[in-house]
Amino acid sequence: MQLHAVPVFHDDRMAVADAQSFSPSAGKPALVVRDWIDAGLPIDLRPAVAATPEQLSLAHDRRFVDGVLSGRLPNGFGNTLATVAQSLPFTNGAMVAACREALANGRVACAPVSGFHHSGYAFAGDFCTFNGLMVAVMTLRREGAAADVAILDLDQHYGNGTDDIIRRLGVTGVDHFTSGGHGYTEGHAEPFLAELPGRIRTWAGCSLLLYQAGADAHVDDPLGGWMTTEQLARRDRLVFQTAAAIGLPVAWNLAGGYQKDAAGGIAAVLGIHRNTMRACVDVYTTAAAAGHTAPWR
Numbered sequence: 001m002q003l004h005a006v007p008v009f010h011d012d013r014m015a016v017a018d019a020q021s022f023s024p025s026a027g028k029p030a031l032v033v034r035d036w037i038d039a040g041l042p043i044d045l046r047p048a049v050a051a052t053p054e055q056l057s058l059a060h061d062r063r064f065v066d067g068v069l070s071g072r073l074p075n076g077f078g079n080t081l082a083t084v085a086q087s088l089p090f091t092n093g094a095m096v097a098a099c100r101e102a103l104a105n106g107r108v109a110c111a112p113v114s115g116f117h118h119s120g121y122a123f124a125g126d127f128c129t130f131n132g133l134m135v136a137v138m139t140l141r142r143e144g145a146a147a148d149v150a151i152l153d154l155d156q157h158y159g160n161g162t163d164d165i166i167r168r169l170g171v172t173g174v175d176h177f178t179s180g181g182h183g184y185t186e187g188h189a190e191p192f193l194a195e196l197p198g199r200i201r202t203w204a205g206c207s208l209l210l211y212q213a214g215a216d217a218h219v220d221d222p223l224g225g226w227m228t229t230e231q232l233a234r235r236d237r238l239v240f241q242t243a244a245a246i247g248l249p250v251a252w253n254l255a256g257g258y259q260k261d262a263a264g265g266i267a268a269v270l271g272i273h274r275n276t277m278r279a280c281v282d283v284y285t286t287a288a289a290a291g292h293t294a295p296w297r
Contacts, residue, residue: 001107002284003044003107004285004286006041006108006277006281007043007110008112009093009094009112010033010112013090014091014112016084016087019081019084021078023077023127025115026127028114029113031266031270036277041274042285043277049093050093051092053066053069053089056089058138058139059135060121060122064121064124065130070085071085076124084129092130092132094113095111095135098253099136099210101251103145108244109251110251110252111252116132116133117161120160120164120168121168126157131161133153133162133210134162134165136210137171149174150177150203151212153179154212154213154214154255155180155214156216158180163176175206179192193238196239197241200239200248203246204248209249209251210252211243211250213235213276214254214255215232215272216257218257218259220259221258222259232275233276236280237279240279240282244283244284252280
């Protein structure tokens, strides 16, 4: 069954205009959603309900959760800004909602958010505060859903926080692949893309795939990178095509991306995220069949 539009969970309170950080991630949700709308991509905007402290504490130490939300402990940007703390329940709640929706429609849903995989059981860092991946997994488990889950983390960097939570809580039934832990360079891009469908097919028995479609894997990203724009576009298309072919629902998010122009704009990052959504639209929606989408560029 094709969708008429891709479900996207968004709330204006997810975005922070100035997180006092090198990373633009806190402000990306609003910019990305506006870019998708301006590009005419068929998305179905739905409200992102804030995750509760109790939900956040399914994956994190409650003292850590309360300390960050109250401003007593620093967030992943290394400060205690109230605006950042107030955004975190919505970014995590968006990921929870996207997972629920992907399970419900059996196809796909998106949370246009970042800042998860460096957050561990009781620590924040590297622009990540609460681990929405594991918050979503543990929330679904509490609800009796998604016994077996795969996490495909294709951000440029190692998802140390995700591994920490899995280890600290003794979580089973979660297969976590983080490309940042493998030291890939430009020479690995084509072999990696050739192997990617096979890796995803090993998850055919899983209930759900959580996909981090990192833009920081681009060769021009200041914090790393080993893929061109064209290779990243193929990466995303391969993920969605393979998951759709084996009937594996996908909930995806933006993850990192740090390219800036001379004026501080993130047009290059927005272009990569636009290509991800375009690939998603092409695989899952009736708009692609009707010829209403444009090729990546």
